[in-house]
Amino acid sequence: MNPTxxxxxxxxxxxxxxIIYKICNSYCLNKDDREDLAQEIIYQLWKSxxxxxxxxxxxxxxxxxxxxxxxxxxxKQQKRQNISIPEKERKDIPEFPEExxxxxxxxxxxxxxxxxxxxxxALMLLYLESxxxxxxxxxxxxxxxxxxxxxxxxxxxxxxxxQNLQHNGTTYR
Amino acid sequence: MEQPIDNLLKDYKNQKQDTWIMNVMNLNMQLLxxxxxxxxxxxxxxxxxxxVFMIILGIAWALFLAALAFFGSxxxxxxxxxxxxxxxxxxIVVALYIQxxxxxxxxxxxxxxxxxxQKLSKLQLSTLTxxxxxxxxxxxxxxxxxxxxxxxxxxWRFFLIGLPIALLLTxxxxxxxxxxxxxxxxxxWFGWLFRGxxxxxxxxxxxxxxxxxxxxNE
Numbered sequence: 453m454n455p456t457x458x459x460x461x462x463x464x465x466x467x468x469x470x471i472i473y474k475i476c477n478s479y480c481l482n483k484d485d486r487e488d489l490a491q492e493i494i495y496q497l498w499k500s501x502x503x504x505x506x507x508x509x510x511x512x513x514x515x516x517x518x519x520x521x522x523x524x525x526x527x528k529q530q531k532r533q534n535i536s537i538p539e540k541e542r543k544d545i546p547e548f549p550e551e552x553x554x555x556x557x558x559x560x561x562x563x564x565x566x567x568x569x570x571x572x573x574a575l576m577l578l579y580l581e582s583x584x585x586x587x588x589x590x591x592x593x594x595x596x597x598x599x600x601x602x603x604x605x606x607x608x609x610x611x612x613x614x615q616n617l618q619h620n621g622t623t624y625r
Numbered sequence: 626m627e628q629p630i631d632n633l634l635k636d637y638k639n640q641k642q643d644t645w646i647m648n649v650m651n652l653n654m655q656l657l658x659x660x661x662x663x664x665x666x667x668x669x670x671x672x673x674x675x676x677v678f679m680i681i682l683g684i685a686w687a688l689f690l691a692a693l694a695f696f697g698s699x700x701x702x703x704x705x706x707x708x709x710x711x712x713x714x715x716x717i718v719v720a721l722y723i724q725x726x727x728x729x730x731x732x733x734x735x736x737x738x739x740x741x742x743q744k745l746s747k748l749q750l751s752t753l754t755x756x757x758x759x760x761x762x763x764x765x766x767x768x769x770x771x772x773x774x775x776x777x778x779x780x781w782r783f784f785l786i787g788l789p790i791a792l793l794l795t796x797x798x799x800x801x802x803x804x805x806x807x808x809x810x811x812x813x814w815f816g817w818l819f820r821g822x823x824x825x826x827x828x829x830x831x832x833x834x835x836x837x838x839x840x841x842n843e
Binding site: 496500503504513516517519520521523524527554557558561562565569571574579580590591592593594598602607610611614 | 634636734735739742829833840
């Protein structure tokens, strides 16, 4: 595996395009921004490829670079204003879980994840990719225990938000 | 039994991708490089160029002040001491600029998220640190013309104007140096001093630094 070779690099990136896709979706609201961020991520990956340590998994390294670029891009673009759910989208969201439509719940979950702070969102993305705690710790730069504690808090936060939806019916908050 | 949120997270993970990612993936590498190189010439690189320019200017200014201090001290001790103090503060600022250029060059997106984001925020915060240090030189700009003779110090203008201004600036600069920090970001005076578009990214960077530290240590 030699990511400094253009063809090999592109093929590795294509194999792992899901990483870029999920990160861009999570840190950008509109399609144009997402494409811009995806291009920026690929470019930074290419620039950093020379420093790729073959001892690492390509995907771990890719997550580090992509999340760093996405968080910096997000902070620049959004100036740390919390993304709020438009009122229109907040209405008509079915109750969770039994009678809820799965697609709607997934949309709602995506909105809740996108409302998390940048670093918590990164943790959640890695968790959703079934990364081990040790790999998450390595990518983010915190201890494994810290990863476990934070993930459990985030999941609890998400669960409570759905519970609020259920209790308040279609009116959010 | 699994909780519903876990099931939902599993479904979320297995969602299909939209087509927009294919547009990006279909770009050829050369086109992508050309587009991004144009962009990259701005941002960090621009920042590094600006800082290198400031370093050259700062060194020239500090050398000029040092020469003034050296030759001026033969004529007037106050002038010599004041210029020397200003030169030392400027040398500290230049040293900080050099440190920042090194920091810019060492930013590596392959490092962990916490480490990289801390370095980037530290860079943004450098403007605030510079302001604190640069302001320390202000009292010396009010003392360089003092004369080492009794007539000057017994003059009413020294007691009513010169000395109070020097004391006021000394107090203010030391106070600012000690108090301009994240702990005071919610104080009224802080908001008043550092309001506006130019300062908001710096205040935000301070908050993010704090967030990163909490995130790491919790």
